[in-house]
Amino acid sequence: MDYLLTEQQTMIRDLARKIAQEKIKPVSAQYDESEEFAWPIMKVLAESDLFGVYIPEAYGGLGGGIMDMCLVTEELSRACGGIALGYAGTGLGTLPILLHGSEEQKKKYLPDIAKGKRLAAFCLTEAEAGSDAANMKTTARKEGDKYILNGTKQWITNAGEAEIYTVIALTDKSKGVRGASAFIVEKGTKGMEFGKKEKKMGIRASATREVIFTDCEVPAANLISREGMGFIVALKTLDTSRPGVAAQAVGIAQGALDHAVDYSRTRVQFGQPISSFQAVQHMLADMGTQVEAARALAYSVARMVDAGVKSVSKESAMAKLFASDVAMKVAVDAVQILGGYGYMRDYPVEKYMRDAKITQIYEGTNQIQRNVIAAHMIKETLKK
Template sequence: MDYFLSDDVKAIRELCAEIAEKHIKPVREELDRENRFPHEIMNVLADSDLFRIYIPEEYEGLGLGSMSLCVAAEELSRACAGIATSYAANALGAMPILLFGTDGQKRKYLPGLASGKSLAAFGLTEPDAGSDAGGIRTRAVRDGDSYVLNGTKQWITNGGEAKVYTIIAMTDPERGARGASAFIVEDGTPGFTYGKKEDKMGIRASATRELVFEDCRIPAENLIAREGTGFMVAMKTLDNSRPGVAAQAVGIAQGALDAALVYASQRKQFGQRIDSFQGIQFMLADMATQVEAARALTYSVARMIDAGVRKFEKEAAMAKVFASDVAMKVTTDAVQIFGGYGYMKEYPVEKMMRDAKITQIYEGTNQIQRNVIASNLIRETASGAR
């Protein structure tokens, strides 16, 4: 399908596809097996300007917007969702600064992130606060010109690899979600250490780690926006990053469909190619249709964001929930088409199926997405907007 993408975005797809072919496909199995962070590939992506695409031009980016990030995340995920996660998590980590940072904060951090010389990470989740962000226990206490942080963040993508962390912590626990604030914490700050690196089911070429703050003192100027806006910062950040997760899911599904199509054209049973069987044909047709529908929805939301539409929470949640469910379904069907071979690690589809699962869980579970969609629908109805 032709989405009439700009020449710049087409160039991004072409470049990512070339990097995937030359640098990612040869190592993805090994990185997955060894649970290893793809440092070399991050350097290739940096040298190719891919960390610049979503950062505005005045901060040494290319200012190509949400669509550019979606296409990059999709194309990289088509080859390896773990590597794509390590890449896209930077946009998530940078988002609070991009959306709410002061010019000074932007000048200080965005050029480094644009060059890819430093990576970013976003720290919201805690052992007892995931979907329920109001349950955050990490405290930030104002002390003169500083804030002092104490607490633990869990399952932080790019943890230990990033140089810049955007952290949500409670400045006024009595007020619940309205007592949260967002901060920038740099790697190497005394009192900031990393806990264990997780051993995950999928996206194993990404680092997922605990962040530990013990009397970690940061300058007061590292507060993003105002005290008490942390929950809003986090929600807007996730609204903006959800199309990226949706795009990642589209890429995983496309990769599985590609593999299934090739396999079905080569595998012979009963003396014929298995893609001559209607049972397989119907599966392939449904997979392709679902992938295209997920892509269309994802790109539509990216276009809304790039056009400057302010309210896209519902649509971003729809894209995330739909595309991730498609990724799970299509990768499962791809394994089915591969049969016994699909269940083996020698073939890429079992990894794709493992990788797909996270897209239904992270950056807001699909149950939370449906809550978001439904609450928007109900609100729109009550206000007469529907």
């Protein structure tokens, strides 16, 4: 489908595709196996200015929006969903500053992020606060011109690798979610430590660790927005970033589909390529249609965000929900088309299947997305 990209967006997509094809694809299996963080690829992305596509020109970026970020995430994910997450995770960690940061904070942090000099990470989830984020325990106690952070954030993407962390913590426990605030914490701050690297089913080239705060002193200037705004910052960040998760899912689905189509044309059974069998053709047709529909939805929501539409909660939940379910289904079907080969690690599709699964889980499980969507729908009818 022709999504009528601008000239700049076409350039961004083509460059991301080139990097995915030439730099990421040859090493994706190797990073999946070793579970290392793909720093050499991050360096390539940095030198190519891709980290800056969604950051305003005033802060050294290219002035694009979420749509541009989605294009990059999708193309990188098409080669490797894990390596792409180093990029997308930085986007997620940057959004609180971009959306709610002060001019000083933007000036201080965004140029380095745009250049890819420093990666970012977003710290919300805790052991007992997953879908129920309001149950978080991490606290930030104000003392003079500092906040003292205590608590442990769990399963933080880019943790240990990133240098800039946006952290949600309670400044006033008594107020529940209204007592949460958002902070910028730099790696190396005393009292900030990282847990061991998690071993994961998929997206194994991405780094996932605990971030542990023990009397970690953060300058008061690092408070994003005001005290008590933390939950709003988090929700707004997630609403804005969900098209990015959708894009990652679309990329994974497309990558799996690419392999399935290629394989079906070269695999010969009963004297002909399996692509000539209708059973396979119909699977491919469904997969292709689903991927395109997911992409169309993801792009539409990304464009809504960029156009400044005020509430995109329902639509961004829909995009994330639909695209991630498609990614899982298409990856499973791709494995099926490759048959026994699909199940073998020598072929890349089983990796797409493992990578796809996380998109149904993180940044709000698909069950939570459905809750959000339904709640909005019901609220909308009440207003009528």
